[in-house]
Amino acid sequence: MNIEVINKMKEIAGEDWVLSDLSQMAGYLYDETEPTIRPKANEDCIVVKPQNALEISEIIKYANEKSISVVPRGGGTGLSGAAIPLTPSIIISLERLNNTIEIDEENLMVTVDCGVTLAALIEKIDKHESLFLPVHSGDDGAQIGGLVVENAGGVRAVKHGIVRNHVKGLEVVLPTGEIVQMGGKLLKNNMGYDLMHLMIGSEGTLGIVTKVIFKLYSKMSNTMTLIASFDNNKDAASVVPRILQQGITPLAAEYLDKINIEKISEHTGLKWPLQDGNAFLIFILDGESEDELFGKSERIAEACESYNALECVIAESSKEQRAILEFRSKVYPAFCDELVETLDIAVAPSLIPDIIDDLTEIAKKYNTITPICGHVGDGNIHNMILRVNGEKPPYFEEIKLEMLQTAMKYGGTVTAEHGTGKIKKKYMGLQYSDREIEIMKGIKRVFDPHNILCPGNIFDN
Ligand SMILES: Cc1cc2nc3c(=O)[nH]c(=O)nc-3n(C[C@H](O)[C@H](O)[C@H](O)COP(=O)(O)OP(=O)(O)OC[C@H]3O[C@@H](n4cnc5c(N)ncnc54)[C@H](O)[C@@H]3O)c2cc1C
Incomplete structure (x- = not known):
């Protein structure tokens, strides 16, 4: 990257917060996309670590002036190559925007800086005796901004939904440098188009999210985990919709086939509690009382038996429940x-x-x-x-x-x-008509007339 850009970044963020040597930048060029399918990163980059939205705004305005690409970087845990720079770029690492986790008990909301990691946010909310945040999506090292722009899902979406369902407000630096607030501590807001929900899932292309307001919920005092084994995948997968139709909505309903179970056991030495079977289900339930959970577990077990389950086991203690979740987390x-x-x-x-x-x-x-x-x-x-x-x-x-x-x-x-990122964009035409893709490209142009933010994500330019 040329010296003028390096000096400007140092002027905006401070000498200590700019990396321009390739050796220093190595950890910022790729995400967790498999090496065999990820695109090659352009190494003509500079990494800058601003401390707030104002500095980000200054960087973006400069990038527009000079027509330099900008790639925001969260935890780098993405799986679609979205954080990999394809053109010479200013990589804005958001790691320093990690100071605020402000719980508003009166309105049941939490305001979080975009660079706070998922692990740090969960730890903070878990300490609260009566509040619960259902967002348990993505890798623990993912940042809140990354989770929002990727609209992450994860294990616990059955009952509470994906990230989109919990976001109430955003602070965003637009690709043209303005800092705007979208939504807020509002449960209802029908004024104009909903730009906030356009930003959620925008994969870094429409703006840099700097703050997020999430809705919080009451914490249920009890959880229970139930696992079941089946001879074939058809029975295992067919029983889940039946259970949901009965009005039982678990936090999670996960499926693992036998190849997964064997591989995880071999790789980690962890023991899977069930012996036989070719397909397995894990249900995580939460509720007000143990009795309620036992009642629901029994109904789930009955449903599984009616689909020829070989075994159903309830994990009651938190140690057993943790062991099952740990096992599941080792797939990757x-x-x-x-x-x-x-x-x-x-x-x-x-x-x-x-x-x-x-x-x-x-x-x-x-x-x-x-x-x-x-x-x-x-x-x-x-x-x-x-x-x-x-x-x-x-x-x-x-x-x-x-x-x-x-x-x-x-x-x-x-x-x-x-x-979609960079590795699935060639399949856009499988799912969308030309007209739909044209509308999406038009939206990108309105937000980012000079195409500086994450070029090459979602569409070819
Ligand atoms: C082991 C593992 C498990 C995973 N499990 C799940 C899962 O269960 N469910 C799921 O949905 N995903 C999962 N993921 C994928 C990943 O964790 C999510 O996509 C996550 O949302 C990425 O967040 P990040 O902060 O790491 O983003 P990055 O990888 O850093 O960036 C992703 C994209 O977002 C942009 N970006 C980052 N921060 C911002 C910001 N503040 N403002 C604007 N743009 C930004 C980047 O430019 C890039 O385009 C998993 C990944 C791994 C490695």
Whole structure:
């Protein structure tokens, strides 16, 4: 990056908060997208770490003047290459905007700086005896701003929904440098178009989120976890919509196939409590009393038995519950070295058994396997395309396209969680008409007339 830009960044953020050597910047060029499919980062970059929205605004105004790309960077845990700079860029690391976590007990809201990590926010809210924030989406190191612009999902969305459902207000630095407030501590707001919800899920392309207001809820005093095993995936996946139809809404309804269970056990040494079965479900319930939870667990167990469950076990103690969640959280590390890509298709929850069947057939056709886990209560599954002899297999593009087309056949989405970013943009036409894509591009142009913010995310320029 040329010296004029380096000096300007030092002038705005201070000498200590600018990195211009490639060796110092290395940790800021890539996210968690699998190395076999991520684009190559442009190394002609500079990393700047502003301390507030005003400094960000100054940086953006300068970038517009000089036509330099800007890439905001959160925790770098994204899985779609969205934080990887493709053009010479000013990378704005938001790590210093991490001071505020302000709980407003009267209105049941929390105001958070964008650079606070998910782990830090959860820890703070968990300490509060009566308040609860359902956002448990993404990697612990993800930042709040990153979670909002990726509209993250995660394990606990069945009962409370995804990030979008909890955001009430945003402070945003627009791509033209103005600082604006969207929404607020309002439960109702129908004035004009809803720009806040456009910003949520915008993948860094429409503005830099600097503050977020989330809605808080009352904490339930009890939780319970139930696991069940099945001989086949059809029974396991079919029972979940039946349970929801009975009016039982768990916090989470997760699916793991046997390949996942074996791989996690082998990789971590952790023990899965159930012996037999080819497909497994994990239900997490919360409620006011133990009696209520036992009642619901029994009804879930009965439903599972009616779908030929082999075993149903209730984990009551917090130690047992933690062990199950820890096991579930190891899917990604267990497969990490073998992955080409984890897809994140979603369909209507009742169609999960059909799509699992189709995906398994497609994998067989290519003489491979596609381990499947997922948030089946949300209709969202993660199926993995694996390496062959350590390499991306020659059929990768073909099998992936076939799998995404299958999601389309069921009226689904290419990406339920990870976002379009850079690695899924070529599939926009699978899900949207030309006119819809044209409208989206028009929105980008209105927000960002010089196309400086995250160019190459969602669309080619
Ligand atoms: C192990 C693991 C588990 C995961 N589990 C889930 C899951 O369950 N559900 C799920 O949905 N995702 C999951 N993810 C994906 C990831 O955690 C989420 O996408 C998360 O929202 C990314 O946040 P981040 O701060 O790391 O963003 P980054 O990766 O840093 O950035 C992502 C995009 O957001 C932009 N950006 C970052 N901060 C801001 C900001 N303040 N304002 C504007 N733009 C910004 C960046 O420019 C980039 O375009 C997982 C990832 C890993 C590695």
